Amino acid sequence: MIASFPFGWKEINTQAKSSDELQTIIPKYLIPGDIIGITSPAGNITLEEIRPAIQQMESWGLTINVGDSIGKRNFTFGGTDEERAEDFQKMLDNPSIRAVMCARGGYGFVRIVDQLNFDKFLKSPKWIIGFSDLTVLHSHLSNYGIASIHSKMCNSFPDDRSNAEPIQVETIFSIWKALTGDKMRYFARHNKKNRLGTAKGELIGGNLKTIESLAGSKSDLRTAGKLLFVEDTGEYLYSIDRMFWNLKRTGKLAQLNGLIIGGFKIKPDDPGEEFALSLYDIVLEKVKEYHYPVCFDFPVGHQKNNFALKCGIKHQVSVEQGLTTLKEL
């Protein structure tokens, strides 16, 4: 469904009683010939490094608009805050650009999010694509009621397409399917720690550490009635435990419809500091008093099997004996 932009959406937003009554605005899906922008609002990246992404997207029939932040570098960042914000703002405001892919994550979007003006974007929303540090953006946009795409970014496109592994080809192609309006449908192998059940709701989520860092701000993630997915990388188990306590203690787990645990690349405990709980223990103890389905090992995260997910759009998760299915409704 392609929703048109309802007049006075802000009023609709603030008066809505529950997320169910909120109609997420879905940007226009892409067709060959459309223009996609590439910008680097967080970490720095060179033009050379995004070449494979450019070639791949050109092969889909897209025209690429390479932003000024590509190739810029200010230490770890893709330019100064001002440069990154200016580039991102141009991408948001340029009506001919129909989608914006963030070139990579790293750290830095939160430094510029409050400097961005979303007025033009809200009048004419477009797809924004990214993950990891860009979880800030997905959460921020979901509070505006705009759908966005959580997926791999330019730095994950294989250098040599002809020699790429099938999983790389498939995950990259899932971005194109998401952008062109395919109804997404994914499967995850059964994990015996899963909590079975079926649930519907808007899909939201992203990087767990980043979600924690948004608490209390206007970009804070609202989870009631939704399907929440989380992933993280390079964190100690104790830190993951603390982050799930954060979700719980800030009320983000109590009213979920379903919980999807993606990849967690766990940093090994230091010798003598072995943590008492596994990832499964950590998650399941936080949700034991709730009754929604929970699935582990979903193919999203800092890993090869990181498929494109449409944030803000209603999905159904079916966690069944043998197989988990996530499908867009």
Add this chain to the structure above:
Amino acid sequence: MQKTPRYLKPGDTIGITCPAGYMAAEKAQTCIDTLHQWGYTTKVGKTLGGSSENYFSGTDEERLDELQQMMDDNDLQAILFGRGGYGLGRIIDQINFRKFVKKPKWLIGFSDITILHAHIYSNHNIATIHSPMAAAFNDGGSENKYVLSLKDVLEGKKICYQCNSHDLNKRGEAIGELVGGNLTLLAHIVGASSDIKTKGRILFLEDTGEYLYNIDRMLFQLKRSKKLNKLAGLIIGGFTDMKDTERRFGKTVYEIIHDIVKDADYPVCFDFPVSHEQQNYALKIGAVYKLDVRKDCVTLEE
């Protein structure tokens, strides 16, 4: 109105428990001996040097039970936490504060204990002590002025700390209730029931072992959740053992903090002796202090 537990007098008893990470009993021995020399008796819980074989000093139930018993025990006038680490947040919502609120006692510690300080300040308005814990007494530590500052605070002496000025300091004078502790924990509790109000207060922050980008992100969280805009004053303690990414952040940790509060209209001081290192004065959270950031020195006075 802020409640202040009764100050200690010789013969009073201090409970020692580990509500978070594991600590071997011998590592707390100097601390216990020193507390005896100061004229106190101690009651040592089983979580110190317990039988736990993992990260924690005991199971959640064991740690909670012991903490609860000590908080409710009328024979104890203070509880000194053996160490921090991680774990108080796992049990904090199960603590029953009813008896403690009726008859408060001093709770002493820092780092992971920040969550308890904040929780008690926000929900019960009882003063607590942010200070060195048991390990700080070792290797001659019991003689240093930072550990000795705990003795003064416990005895009810009005404290006045001084430290050197720092190039990034913003001069000025502030009076307000002192709140704060470990930045990671303070960011972690934003939006939860333990969250602190900072308006009109003097906030102090310290941290250790974090990546610079993460310090930046946590400060942005405090800023974006409006914790930094109406402070009376800001005290930046030690940010020790900072880590950087392969692509360098490009600023020192104090420059990162300075950039975020440089337009603030309140006094700010850097490198105040509150940290994970030896430099760690005892501070009463919830008590009213005067912070005076001058050209040549910084004074924090109760």
